[in-house]
Amino acid sequence: MSRKSFRQALNEGLRQEMRRDPRVVVIGEDVTGGAGASGDQDAWGGAFGVTKGILGEFGRSRILDTPITESAFIGAAAGAAITGLRPVTELMFVDFLGVCFDQIINQAAKFRYMFGGKTKTPLVIRATYGAGSGSASQHSQALYPLFTHIPGLKVVIPSTPYDAKGLLIEAIRDDDPVIFLENKLMYDDMGEVPDGSYTIPFGEASVPFEGKDATIVAFGRMVRIAKRAAERLRLLHKIEVTVIDPRTTSPLDEDTIIEAVKRTGRVVIADEAYPRCGMAADISSMIAEKAFYHLKAPILKITPPHSPVPFAPSLERHYVPLPSKIEAAVKSLFDGSRENLH
Amino acid sequence: MANDEQHGPGGMGSQQSDDSAGLTQGDILFDRHGMQLPRQELIQAYRTMRLIRTFEDRLAQEVDTGDVPGTVHLYAGQEASATGVCMHLTDRDFISSTHRGHGHAIAKGVGIDGMMAEIFGRATGTCRGKGGSMHIADLDHGMLGANGIVGGGPPLVCGAALTAKTLATGGIALAFFGDGAFNQGTTAESFNLAMVWKLPAVFVCEDNGVGEATSSEFALAGDIMARATAYGMPGQSVDGTDFFAVHDAARTAIAHARSGKGPYFLHTKAPRYYGHYAGDPDLYRSAEEKDAMRQQQDCLKIFRAKVLGAGLLDAQRLDAVDAEVAGIIDAAVAAARAAPSPDASELSTDVYVRYA
Numbered sequence: 001m002s003r004k005s006f007r008q009a010l011n012e013g014l015r016q017e018m019r020r021d022p023r024v025v026v027i028g029e030d031v032t033g034g035a036g037a038s039g040d041q042d043a044w045g046g047a048f049g050v051t052k053g054i055l056g057e058f059g060r061s062r063i064l065d066t067p068i069t070e071s072a073f074i075g076a077a078a079g080a081a082i083t084g085l086r087p088v089t090e091l092m093f094v095d096f097l098g099v100c101f102d103q104i105i106n107q108a109a110k111f112r113y114m115f116g117g118k119t120k121t122p123l124v125i126r127a128t129y130g131a132g133s134g135s136a137s138q139h140s141q142a143l144y145p146l147f148t149h150i151p152g153l154k155v156v157i158p159s160t161p162y163d164a165k166g167l168l169i170e171a172i173r174d175d176d177p178v179i180f181l182e183n184k185l186m187y188d189d190m191g192e193v194p195d196g197s198y199t200i201p202f203g204e205a206s207v208p209f210e211g212k213d214a215t216i217v218a219f220g221r222m223v224r225i226a227k228r229a230a231e232r233l234r235l236l237h238k239i240e241v242t243v244i245d246p247r248t249t250s251p252l253d254e255d256t257i258i259e260a261v262k263r264t265g266r267v268v269i270a271d272e273a274y275p276r277c278g279m280a281a282d283i284s285s286m287i288a289e290k291a292f293y294h295l296k297a298p299i300l301k302i303t304p305p306h307s308p309v310p311f312a313p314s315l316e317r318h319y320v321p322l323p324s325k326i327e328a329a330v331k332s333l334f335d336g337s338r339e340n341l342h
Numbered sequence: 343m344a345n346d347e348q349h350g351p352g353g354m355g356s357q358q359s360d361d362s363a364g365l366t367q368g369d370i371l372f373d374r375h376g377m378q379l380p381r382q383e384l385i386q387a388y389r390t391m392r393l394i395r396t397f398e399d400r401l402a403q404e405v406d407t408g409d410v411p412g413t414v415h416l417y418a419g420q421e422a423s424a425t426g427v428c429m430h431l432t433d434r435d436f437i438s439s440t441h442r443g444h445g446h447a448i449a450k451g452v453g454i455d456g457m458m459a460e461i462f463g464r465a466t467g468t469c470r471g472k473g474g475s476m477h478i479a480d481l482d483h484g485m486l487g488a489n490g491i492v493g494g495g496p497p498l499v500c501g502a503a504l505t506a507k508t509l510a511t512g513g514i515a516l517a518f519f520g521d522g523a524f525n526q527g528t529t530a531e532s533f534n535l536a537m538v539w540k541l542p543a544v545f546v547c548e549d550n551g552v553g554e555a556t557s558s559e560f561a562l563a564g565d566i567m568a569r570a571t572a573y574g575m576p577g578q579s580v581d582g583t584d585f586f587a588v589h590d591a592a593r594t595a596i597a598h599a600r601s602g603k604g605p606y607f608l609h610t611k612a613p614r615y616y617g618h619y620a621g622d623p624d625l626y627r628s629a630e631e632k633d634a635m636r637q638q639q640d641c642l643k644i645f646r647a648k649v650l651g652a653g654l655l656d657a658q659r660l661d662a663v664d665a666e667v668a669g670i671i672d673a674a675v676a677a678a679r680a681a682p683s684p685d686a687s688e689l690s691t692d693v694y695v696r697y698a
Contacts (some may be wrong), residue, residue, distance in 0.1 A: 023509070025504075064504075069534060069535055070529045071497060071527060072497045072535040073500075073535065074499070075501065075528065076501035077501055078497070078498060079438075079500060079501025079504075079515075079612035080502065081501070082501075082502075083436060083497075083501065083505040083506075083515075084511075085505045085509070087501075094493065102494065103494075103497055103528075105448075106494065107490050107494060111487070112693065112694070113472055113692050113693050114469060114472060114479070114487070115469050115472075115477065115479040116467070116469035116470030116473060116692060118346055118469070118479075118481065119481050151690075152693055154571065154694070154697075174695075175659060175696070176695050176696070184663075202698050203697075203698025204698070208552055208589045251697050251698040303593060312343070
């Protein structure tokens with residue numbers, strides 16, 4: 001066990017799987033960076049440096065730079081997955097799904113069903129998501145609800161370096177297509193990460209904060225923000241909060257959420273995705289169906305507005321929910337001060 | 343091309359060099375290519391084409407009974423293309439297909455009974471009734487699937503070719519797509535990626551001149567062969583109603599890919615006898631055009647005339663194939679009609695290998 005960054009954890013997990021299984025190949029734009037150019041052949045190691053050094057260890061037959069051609073390389077990865085490889089692709093920004101969505105939702109996601117259960121599609125699509133880097137509307141979205149909506153896909157959103165490594169190894173070994181989303185502001189987050197290989201099963205939430213009074217459900221980077229709100233609620237308001245990080249939106253650990261809601265009777269869902277048909281709405285409806293009579297207050301959803309991600313820092317600052325907003329939401333469940341939320 | 347038999351055996355001496363890249367449509371000499379095929383392969387070629395034709399003609403009738411769910415797109419008229427290409431492939435080679443995919447599946451060796459049952463939506467179908475006409479796939483026979491998305495296949499073929507290259511299987515991957523799909527970005531992207539990665543891939547544009555109800559005269563700009571040339575990809579254009587022309591060009595194409603030289607392009611031109619889908623009244627094409635294609639561009643008639651004219655096979659042998667095939671299709675339809683439908687318990691199985 002040693003302290004590693006989110007980026008190092010991913011790199012280490014990827015390399016360990018590539019050593020373990022020669023069918024694992026990495027495919028993406030600039031996953032080495034420098035192919036055919038006059039300088040360093042591993043200049044980037046991915047746009048965020050996650051695949052740096054893989055070229056040196058494994059060579060170009062195992063890590064393939066592509067032209068800027070998402071439809072072709074995501075589709076190629078899908079075709080490779082059903083014929084014997086286990087591709088790990090990097091879609092630089094999840095926003096780029098707009099130019100390869102067919103290959104994901106109509107091809108990879110549906111092979112197994114359409115072919116009567118006679119094929120496996122062991123494909124991982126890694127992508128960055130999230131606002132807060134001044135990247136504006138086409139490089140900042142949190143589009144995991146779009147994938148979660150599609151039967152046949154699994155969707156993973158790690159919130160710590162430890163989870164990132166264990167969930168990535170699980171994703172690579174999984175025989176179904178997995179969308180693996182990394183918040184671009186978290187690559188330098190540090191945490192304890194075992195040196196050896198380990199997996200974290202999909203559909204099992206983690207509960208980084210335990211409390212009896214209220215529940216906050218949060219994904220990815222919002223988990224850290226929710227934990228900060230939980231600490232303040234305990235210190236300033238004597239409200240003990242349970243924070244649930246489902247870790248995967250598909251499959252979703254409904255049991256852990258429902259159990260906590262039944263126990264606490266109050267719940268806030270904090271999500272960075274758009275509010276309409278998003279994860280917060282999805283989980284809210286699930287709670288309403290399965291734990292309605294245990295609720296002591298309305299279910300609250302804390303999300304960005306129904307608006308694209310803005311560019312100007314003065315606007316973007318207000319886009320992703322702040323800890324104070326989650327804190328106010330939880331507090332309102334006790335004193336009815338909902339008007340303070342907006 | 344229908345009167346190619348006039349060349350006769352005497353044409354042997356006039357054939358061009360084995361480098362067929364210099365040949366253009368119309369230059370393919372039947373005697374050169376026909377004579378190279380053993381009798382058994384000639385029968386196999388005819389039988390595959392007849393199987394596809396009879397399968398499709400029969401489906402057109404079955405659709406009219408109202409017992410075939412959904413929509414089917416029929417491949418009749420283009421049989422020589424799938425057959426001439428797939429005779430060079432084995433189960434280790436992969437093909438992608440299109441919404442008009444029955445012919446490719448049959449030529450690649452997918453079972454007739456399973457296909458018919460699949461199209462009828464039965465539990466005994468190739469995909470256990472979950473895919474239907476537009477998603478028939480059989481990985482064991484290297485069939486990556488018909489595809490409901492125009493242009494969906496070429497990227498998948500890049501991936502199957504990457505698998506063959508990475509794992510050194512000796513196989514290749516081949517994309518069948520139509521002139522309509524040639525206007526999709528996925529096809530253009532796949533040409534580029536296959537060249538950049540130097541993949542063992544073949545791209546076969548089956549040009550029937552019409553995408554749904556719109557003519558490629560309207561929809562397709564520029565020259566088809568130039569599209570391959572633009573990527574530096576070698577290619578040939580052949581008469582897709584002439585089995586021998588397709589078979590010969592496909593030999594070159596597939597050998598090129600298999601030898602590690604990278605991708606190759608084939609353009610086969612052949613008519614689509616039926617409308618876009620079975621039941622489409624096909625009013626966008628003139629009666630004269632439709633009559634002419636059936637009279638003058640029938641790959642089965644052309645094949646028969648050639649092999650009979652050259653004395654390679656006799657009519658009785660071919661008639662026996664016709665009778666055998668008719669029996670196979672009759673039996674497949676009867677079996678499909680008698681087969682059970684998938685049970686309701688199958689509704690949400692096979693979505694995942696494993697789901698927590």
